[in-house]
Every structure is written in structure tokens, then in C-alpha cells.
Amino acid sequence: MPAEQIHLVRHGEVSNPQGVLYGRLPGYGLSELGHRMAQAAAADLAARGRPVSAIVVSPLQRTRESAAPIAAAFGLEPVIDERVIEPTNRFEGTRMRGPGGSLRKPANWPALLNPWRPGWGEPYRDVVLRMTAAITDASAAVDGGDVVVVSHQMPIWMMHLHLAGERLMHDPRKRRCALSSITTLVPRAGATDDLAEIGYTDPAADLAARATDVGAV
Numbered sequence: 001m002p003a004e005q006i007h008l009v010r011h012g013e014v015s016n017p018q019g020v021l022y023g024r025l026p027g028y029g030l031s032e033l034g035h036r037m038a039q040a041a042a043a044d045l046a047a048r049g050r051p052v053s054a055i056v057v058s059p060l061q062r063t064r065e066s067a068a069p070i071a072a073a074f075g076l077e078p079v080i081d082e083r084v085i086e087p088t089n090r091f092e093g094t095r096m097r098g099p100g101g102s103l104r105k106p107a108n109w110p111a112l113l114n115p116w117r118p119g120w121g122e123p124y125r126d127v128v129l130r131m132t133a134a135i136t137d138a139s140a141a142v143d144g145g146d147v148v149v150v151s152h153q154m155p156i157w158m159m160h161l162h163l164a165g166e167r168l169m170h171d172p173r174k175r176r177c178a179l180s181s182i183t184t185l186v187p188r189a190g191a192t193d194d195l196a197e198i199g200y201t202d203p204a205a206d207l208a209a210r211a212t213d214v215g216a217v
Contacts, residue, residue: 003053003139003147006195007045008156008183011066012037012204013211021214023089029061033211037180037204042069044182044203045148052076053145056138058085058152066180067150083134084151089121124168127158135159135195139187153177159185163197179211180204 012034014022022028030038045052052074057067059080067078131151138147157175160183161168177183184199202208 001144002187003142004144004186005050005146005198006135006139006185006187007146007148008135008159008185009041009045009066009070009148009150010153010156010177010179010181011060011062011150012041012180013207013213014062016212016214019212019214021089024060024086026061030065033207034062034179035065037207037211038066039069040204040207041066041180041182042073044201045070046073051145052148053142054079054138055148055150056081056084056134057150058082060086060152063150063152067148070148070150078150079138081134081138081149083130084149084155086152087122087127087154124158127155128162128168131155131159132162132195135185156183159183159195160197163195176200178202178205178208179213 011030013031014028014034015031016022016028052070053076055067055071055074055076055078057063057078057080059082063084064078064080070076071078135147135149138149153175154172157170157177158168160176161170163185181200181202181204183197184201185195186198188194188196204211
């Protein structure tokens, strides 16, 4: 039987003193606060008293570090899946706002003209397709229990909009996908490829006031 529930977990705060859009760049791990956020997500999942059969994680450092306390809580080895990675973005490594920010440079403006198919990076629909495929495969690979997928803000939010039947074009400042938040899905009628969202929790909310979240795509 497929997974009973799928929990999409966002990584914790990243150590990003320069305030750049880090995207898929290597070397961006969790801050001390980010590790505490990841622990909060793991504690939330453990407190639910539900069996977890598999943990799938993006290959980036911040997601692997965020998956570690969840893996320890359930005695599992995370499986890396490239399909749940952060989207590509041409502005990786730059600061978007402020003096010298990428948004102030006219040469970058043509990439921002089509929000339906963003010229700055991976199309929204492509993100939905790869996330759905990864979730479907992970759900089908277990014999009951839940699956945890540790990913990134934009891919998780794309799944939310897709499952809610809303348009994928959106204002990134209005995403409901906090650091170390958990978005829970279920397969409809036991199917692995027909999903519904049933819950959202923010177990690290009490830490958020001190967190910096400027590097998401």
C-alpha cells in the first residue's frame, strides 16, 4: 500500500551573512538557529505518533542538515532525490535588493517580464511535474506509514498552489511556507498520483522572529 501521508518539510534558517540569493549554490548550510528550527520540525513529526517509513531529501546542504534530526528521530537513512531540489535561477549568488542589487540593473529586467513562465529560472509547471513525480515514487515505494520530503520553499509552495487549483504565478513575498514548516498531503482513495493537502504547521514559529529568510528562489 502507498504512504498514508506525505509531509513536505522546508529547511531551517541558512547561514547567509551576505544576504544573497543562494539557490543551488554549494556551501550554504544551516545557521545555529536553523539547526534549532530543524529540531523543532523533527519534534513535531515525532509527537504525532505516526510511523515514518522513508525520508526523501534534496541534495543541497541545508536540506540534508534539516533532514538529519528527522532521520535520527525515526531511525532512517535519508534518500537523496534531485527532483525535490531548489529551482534554477539566473540570479544565484547576487543580492536582489539594496545598493547594487540585481533588481536595479536594467540589463536584468527582460528576464522579469513574463511571470507566467519566469525568464529568471525554471518554469513553475516544470517544478510541479518533478515534485509530483518524486512524491508519487516515494509514496509508492513504501509499504504503509508516512513519507517525509525535505525540500525548499518554492517547490513546496508550487505543490500547494497546484493542489489547491490556484494559478502558479504568485508573489513570492506572500508564500505560506515558513522555515521548517510542514505541509501534509494524502493520496486520495489510496492512489499515489492523486494528492490532496490536509494540513500546514509551523513548529519553529517561536524562533522565526530572530530568523533571516532572504535567500529563497
